[in-house]
Amino acid sequence: MNTEYLMGEGSSAQRSVLPNGIRVITETMPALESETVGIWVDSGSRDEAQPAAGSTHFLEHMLFKGTPTRSARQIAEAFDRTGGDSNAVTSKEYTCYYSRCLVDDVPMITELLWDMVLRSKLDESEFERERGVIVEELAMAADDPVDVLYEAFDALVYRDHPLGRPVGATREQIRALEHSTLLDHYSHDYVGPRLVFAAAGGASHDEVVSLVDRATRQLPEVGPDSGRQLRPHRAVPEFAGGVETIRKDTEQQGIIFGVPGLPEGHPDRFVLTVLFALLGGGMSSRLFQTIREERGLAYTVHSIAGRYTDSGQFGIYAGTSPGSAQQVVDLVIDEFALVASEVPGEAEIADIVAQVAGATILGLESSAARMNRLAHAELSRIPLESPHDLLQQVRNVTPEHVTKLAARLFSGPHALATVGPSTSLVLPG
Incomplete structure (x- = not known):
């Protein structure tokens, strides 16, 4: 395993690459009793092919819906029990699942996040139920003139480029999205070299690396350059007036x-x-x-x-x-x-x-x-x-x-x- 300091020898920020390609990056803040941790996926809505529009955001929803060892309710209760802040975000270039908790809860939260990200069931009946939730979420955004304005601006300046599309796609695209497309997205993007675990707070780098290593050993080992090879080509957009x-x-x-x-x-x-x-x-x-x-x-x-x-x-x-x-x-x-x-x-x-x-x-x-x-x-x-x-x-x-x-x-x-x-x-x- 390769470990390096990110801001000079002896700095508080370190980076390790596990044999499965996952990158673990931490910054130690010794005075804190809390930690913010997140699993970042090097994949966003701009990386979707047109038939898969909305799948990145849809997948973010689905990872909270259960694993072989935890129900959706048990996942929610585990997050709430820490008293911290836990959520997920999908952007045009990445997806993140994060939690802020006490340092004492970092082992449990780390294992929980990786269980969600690597072992989600992605049940088809849950998929159909969540489809309705996401359609309602998009309808709520359509009622917000500020959301409409920002999406209109992106569509104007990036035209037909993927950056011009809404992160969550349209309601029509979500209604048409197939379960098999979501599974393909998951199997292709949620792999070691495209995953980054970032953490900052009172925990030490070695402790965090050990926790991530233990939670992700099911992933196969990969070559050192796989991360760069796996990101799809991104066409550079032109800004239109x-x-x-x-x-x-x-x-x-x-x-x-x-x-x-x-x-x-x-x-x-x-x-x-x-x-x-x-x-x-x-x-x-x-x-x-x-x-x-x-x-x-x-x-x-x-x-x-x-x-x-x-x-x-x-x-x-x-x-x-x-x-x-x-x-x-x-x-x-x-x-x-x-x-x-x-x-x-x-x-x-x-x-x-x-x-x-x-x-x-x-x-x-x-x-x-x-x-x-x-x-x-x-x-x-x-x-x-x-x-x-x-x-x-x-x-x-x-x-x-x-x-x-x-x-x-x-x-x-x-x-x-x-x-x-x-x-x-x-x-x-």
Whole structure:
């Protein structure tokens, strides 16, 4: 078994690869009595073939429905008994099953998670019952104008690319999904080299590795390069501009204006973080002050960003009255254009850098945040940086860096998605 330190010799983050190809990544936080653990699958909705649309999210539901030794109720009771937080999430590039618990409960939770992930029964009658649950979940999302807006924006900018599809697919696709397709997905994706176990908290690396090894010995040994060979080819998307309008009888008009962003691991990602905060990252941000405080046009206005292994998006979300919507769009674009053409003042960027630096360190006091960053770095195949290095990267950002990046992003395609009563919004110019 190969073990290495991830942030230099003697660091608190370590990585081991078991003979079955499972990667175990931990960060020890000695003062904590708790631990956040998660099994991450290197597979998301963008990896689905069209006939299998929705199978990644459907499978996430099914793994809570029982194993040969545990019923669905027993799984739920075991999680609840710890008093912590347990759940699962499906994204466009990965699936995760996680739990936060006391260090004393880590052995039980680790065995429980692996029992679910490796020995799920995937019973066909449960599959049919859960089909109805997922259709209702999608119906609930369809009633939420914010969910509809974000899905409309992705569909607009990624068009026919898999990143443009909803993670959970459509209700029609779920109704058509076959049980055999789900089984094929499970057997192909839930294999050693595509599985990562990430943990952060009071437990030691050796203890966690031993627990994972004991729980996964049923898997066959694999070669060291199998993980890279097993991920399917992912076609790189192109960001498309334009306007997508969905009419919905709501009190507010939801708006997303966006431009191409940066992929995970891009060298300018820290500059983007500062730009994010400058335009819409808090109460003192330019757009919050301009749109909410000075003009009273919106309750909520903030930056958004999506990062994938090979692409990204950056933009602004706002909710406003239909009659003010075009004015808000114009103000967003004017402010973005200003940052792209005029270098901000040193004092303004210094304040933003201090804000981002503080948020970075405060965020790392959470075991869940540390577990997430361990897994994201592993799945994205980018180096894990120490808190000191993260701070230094943020503090190295200058006003000129911000304007240069803003100009580059703003020069790309512009996209506008909107949901609400108004159907007349346009992109200026």
